[in-house]
Amino acid sequence: MAQRRLSSILAMDVVGYSRLMQKGRDELLHALDVLFRTTIRPTVKAQSGRVVKLMGDGAIVEFGSARDAVLCATEIQKQVSSVPALYDDTERLWLRMGIHAGDVTVSEGDIFGEAVNVAARLEAAAPEGGVFVSKLVTDLAGSGLPVQFQNEGTHRFKNIEHPLQILSIVVDQVGSAPEALNVERGHDIRFAKSSDGVMLAWTAVGEGSPVVRAPAWISRLDMDFRLPHLAHFITSLSNTHKFIRFDARGNGLSDRDIPDISFDTMIEDLRAVFDAAEVERAPILGMSQGCAVAAAFAARFPERISGIVMVGGFPLGRSKRPVKRDQEKASAMQTMMKVGWDDDYPSLRDMMADMIVPLASVEDRRQFAEAMRDMVTPEVVSSYRKVIDEIDVTDILPDIQAPCLVLHCDGDRMHPVEQGRLMASxxxxxxxxxxxxxxxxxxxxxxxxxxxxxxxxxFLKQCRAS
Structure with a gap:
């Protein structure tokens, strides 16, 4: 009896199969037999997949998890790249792959459905040695994958009704999940004392020239590697730098019973971490309000800054913007955070996760919303939000001489791209x-x-060279 289920489908085939067969049938079939026995089947099994069928020059593989499908395809392509050449080293053996997810019909061990058809279309469009995946697959796979994706734009395929947003896996830049895990396990928590006695939890991971992250939104150091807006930044930066970050006052592992929260204390706390980490001069990574904090720090201590990376920043908090709707939204969010932050049903925190990382998977956003409750109390987050909404660094920006890289998404729903443009201008x-x-x-x-x-x-390479 036929059954329906949600699956992730990996389609693969051999590039130039017919031409290779003409050059040497026996040698090609032997190489493919070895490849399937020693690489493809073991890797599929390791990622909990099932080879549904072999088709001479390719295969259809089913997975219950989009994450497993992506990891399997990536690992196979990495291994195939080292397979010895055929025909006296005159030809390489290449695979191309496509991955899509959706409902499939299962009958007598075989599978049918649009997910299979789309995966096959993606595979046919992929370059040699490449993997094309649909946007749906990356959404389902979530964050934390040791994989980089490259946007390939929107494509239309024959007999597929709707256009698809396609991404490719950057196989030669694939990291290692165990390496990322070792980074997480290898850091220790230390404490810096700010000028008013508040103890700030900080840590450093990686080796090389330092990069310091300015305080931004809320955090908790022992959760960072599970957060969809931070984990990949930490892993990437710690590969080439000593990446220093800390929990802002009232947050995470830093002191929560604090005498004051103000924009000025944020600047002073950043200085305290610079001193505790023995950093004389370094670039700063600013994210969201951390961009304004970094700018103010650069204005106050110009000798300690070699550059600033600003992601999603703004020079004017909502209460300082000329649009009345922004001011009303600021007041409403402060009240909502104070009265609804720690609700068992995290509707407010869900909204924040959706605004910060809307393209993360549903599961990653849910976990982010749950984690926020453990980072800060309702009283502190409401006060913290008020400080953020009152930010205005427009007067000091023209005096900052450090080079700045201002990065902003054009559809940012938290702080619009106009704020990033104003910052840069x-x-x-x-x-x-x-x-x-x-x-x-x-x-x-x-x-x-x-x-x-x-x-x-x-940008950071330029900062090191300066």
Whole structure:
């Protein structure tokens, strides 16, 4: 009896199969037999997949998890790249792959349905050695994958009714999940004392020249590697730098019973972490309100700043913006946070997660919303929100001489791209880059993340050289 279920489908085939058969049938079939026995089947099994059928030059593989399908395809392509050449080293053996997810019908071990058809279309369009995946797959796979995606745009396929947003896996830039896990396990928590006695939890991961993250939104150091807006930033930056970050006062593992929260204390807390980490001069990573904090720090301590990366920043908090609707929204959010922050049903925190990382998977956003309750109390988050809404650094920006990289998504629903543009226009040495995304802070599966990551690394290299 036929059954229906939700599956992720991986379609693969051999590039130039007919031509290779003509050059040497026996040698090709032997190489494919070895490849399927030693690489494809073991990797599929390791990722809990099922080879549904072999088709001479390819295969259809079913997975219950989009994450498993992506990891399997990536690992197979990595291994195939090292397979010895055929025909006296005159030909390489290449696979191309496509992954899609959806309902399938299962009958007598075989599978049918649109997910299979779309996966096959993606596979046919993929380049040699490449993997094309649908946006749906990256959404279902969630963050934390040791994989980078590149946006391939929107494509139409024959007999597929709706256009599909396609991404490719950047196989030669694939990281290692165990390496990321080792980074998480390898850091220790230390404490810095701010000028008013507040103890600030901080940590450093990686080796190399330092990069310091300014305080932004809310956090908790022992949760960072599970958060869809932070984990990939930490892993990427710690690969090439000593990445220093801390929980802001009232947050996470820092002191929660605090005498004061103000924009000025945020600047002073950043200085305290610079001193505790023995950093004389370094670039700062600012995210959201951390961009304004970093700018103010650069104005006050210019000798300690070699550059600022600003992601989703704003020079004017909502209460300071000329639009009355922004001011009303600021007041409403402060009240909602005070009375509804720790509700068992996290509707307010769900809304915040949706605004910060809208392209993260549903599961990642849900976990982010749950984690926020453990980061800060309702009273502190309401006060913290009020300080953020009152930010105005427009007067000091023209005096900042440090180079700045201002990055903003054009569909940012938390702080609109106009705020990023205003920030860049007031800074004397700013480069402004926008991305086609609705994210406030891009998640790992956001198509713009690889582009943003590369831009950040180029900028930090320039900071090191200066």
């Amino acid at each position: 007031l800074l004397p040495e700013a480069r402004f880059v926008t991305y086609e995304s609705s994210s406030h802070i891009p998640s790992a599966n956001d198509p713009c993340w690889p582009l943003m990551n590369a831009e950040i690394e180029r």
